[in-house]
Amino acid sequence: MNCNQIRERMPDVAAGLSKPTADEGKHLESCAACAEQLRAMRATMTLLDEWQVPEPSPYFDVRLQARLREEMAKPQASWLQWFRRPVLAAALTVLFGVGVGLFVTRGRIADPGQPVAEVGTAVSDLQTLEKNHEMYSDFELLDDLDLQQDVEANP
Numbered sequence: 001m002n003c004n005q006i007r008e009r010m011p012d013v014a015a016g017l018s019k020p021t022a023d024e025g026k027h028l029e030s031c032a033a034c035a036e037q038l039r040a041m042r043a044t045m046t047l048l049d050e051w052q053v054p055e056p057s058p059y060f061d062v063r064l065q066a067r068l069r070e071e072m073a074k075p076q077a078s079w080l081q082w083f084r085r086p087v088l089a090a091a092l093t094v095l096f097g098v099g100v101g102l103f104v105t106r107g108r109i110a111d112p113g114q115p116v117a118e119v120g121t122a123v124s125d126l127q128t129l130e131k132n133h134e135m136y137s138d139f140e141l142l143d144d145l146d147l148q149q150d151v152e153a154n155p
């Protein structure tokens with residue numbers, strides 16, 4: 001009999017569901033650690049036996065049903081909430097688009113005299129993106145031109 005073997009059986013022994021065997025009794029006498037664990041487990045079991053589960057408040061059911069009735073009574077309010085959310089999102093999207101549009105337009109108009117923004121800021125990033133976009137637009141124009149020339153050369 002070793003400590004692991006007896007500790008597997010300990011909950012049953014502590015709960016009084018089974019008596020310790022002769023080997024287990026011998027081990028408990030010789031092993032202070034296991035004896036202490038069994039004593040602690042028995043104390044916990046006793047405490048659990050004495051513990052009274054608290055009764056729910058007598059008003060719990062009444063209040064729960066009142067809450068449920070309240071929620072059921074306002075289907076229109078929740079329907080409006082669902083309707084408002086997409087509208088708000090759409091409004092924010094439009095506002096964001098207008099803001100970006102204004103920023104880009106103003107940046108383009110003021111471009112020649114505008115001092116270059118500090119590197120690493122959001123403004124400089126946007127300026128870089130805009131420059132790149134203009135460059136790629138030119139490339140696309142060139143592509144179209146080449147294609148047209150090809151078509152004209154080989155009809």
Ligand SMILES: [Zn+2]
Binds near residue numbers: 033034035
């Ligand atoms: Zn032991």
